[in-house]
Amino acid sequence: PVNQKAQRAHARLKHKTSQRRKVHLEHRSAIIQGIRGFWVEVFMNHPQMSVLMSKQDADMLHFMTNLEVEEFRHPTRHCKITLSFRRNRYFQNEVIVKEYLMKVTGYHASRSTPVQ
Numbered sequence: 001p002v003n004q005k006a007q008r009a010h011a012r013l014k015h016k017t018s019q020r021r022k023v024h025l026e027h028r029s030a031i032i033q034g035i036r037g038f039w040v041e042v043f044m045n046h047p048q049m050s051v052l053m054s055k056q057d058a059d060m061l062h063f064m065t066n067l068e069v070e071e072f073r074h075p076t077r078h079c080k081i082t083l084s085f086r087r088n089r090y091f092q093n094e095v096i097v098k099e100y101l102m103k104v105t106g107y108h109a110s111r112s113t114p115v116q
Helices: 003-032 038-044 054-061
Strands: 066-072 079-087 094-105 108-114
Touching: 003 066, 003 079, 038 054
Parallel strands: none
Antiparallel strands: 066 079, 079 094, 094 108
């Protein structure tokens, strides 16, 4: 009974925190979408990502307008990464979604939007 009460209280607190975070992240996302070249700067200034980026990758990232990551625990632990783009010469998709299963051994790609 005490443990169940604590679990319910924790779930309510987690939900409340998630709702507050969501409002903040939506506001931040709206600001970021108005900053041209934001995402190329983010990736090119990241120590691990920048070494993987080609000149063409960097050019393509100039068209990226949003990046959203969602984590799920049920039925399996996985994450979904949604990349949004404005019209560009590299592909027709406005949105590309990549989903990964999260296992003890690391991330395993499970699904991806076909790039057109």
